[in-house]
Amino acid sequence: PLPGFCHASIEAAFYFYSRASPSEDKIYIMTNGYLWRYGAKSFIGGSGPDKTYPKRTAEVFTQATGVIDAAFDTGKTIFIIIGERVLQYSVDKFYGIEQI
Numbered sequence: 046p047l048p049g050f051c052h053a054s055i056e057a058a059f060y061f062y063s064r065a066s067p068s069e070d071k072i073y074i075m076t077n078g079y080l081w082r083y084g085a086k087s088f089i090g091g092s093g094p095d096k097t098y099p100k101r102t103a104e105v106f107t108q109a110t111g112v113i114d115a116a117f118d119t120g121k122t123i124f125i126i127i128g129e130r131v132l133q134y135s136v137d138k139f140y141g142i143e144q145i
Contacts, residue, residue, distance in 0.1 A: 055074055056112055057113040057114070057115055058072065058075065059117050059118055061082075061118050062118055062120040069084075070084075070086075078102055078103075079099040080099060080105055081094040081098050082094055082095045105142060108132060109127065109132055110127070112127065114126045121135075122135060123136060
């Protein structure tokens with residue numbers, strides 16, 4: 046289930062395409078400077094977030110501070126838009142996320 050205060054103030058959410066296997070796809074939800082990550086299959090089934098979450102958004106996506114206007118994954122690059130800034134991140138098949 047989603048955290049209670051998250052329902053009223055989700056800033057962005059996106060579907061993460063696993064670079065290793067489609068069965069490992071994730072859903073990220075961003076709000077109030079925090080990030081929740083769910084397995085795509087478990088999210089549909091109503092399971093909670095991954096056990097290591099929530100985390101600060103900037104802990105996973107460097108320099109992603111402030112109100113997030115949009116976030117999306119092209120399958121190759123993750124984009125996060127904050128005001129006038131467009132941040133880009135690459136992901137390896139082991140979920141190493143780094144800003145490009």
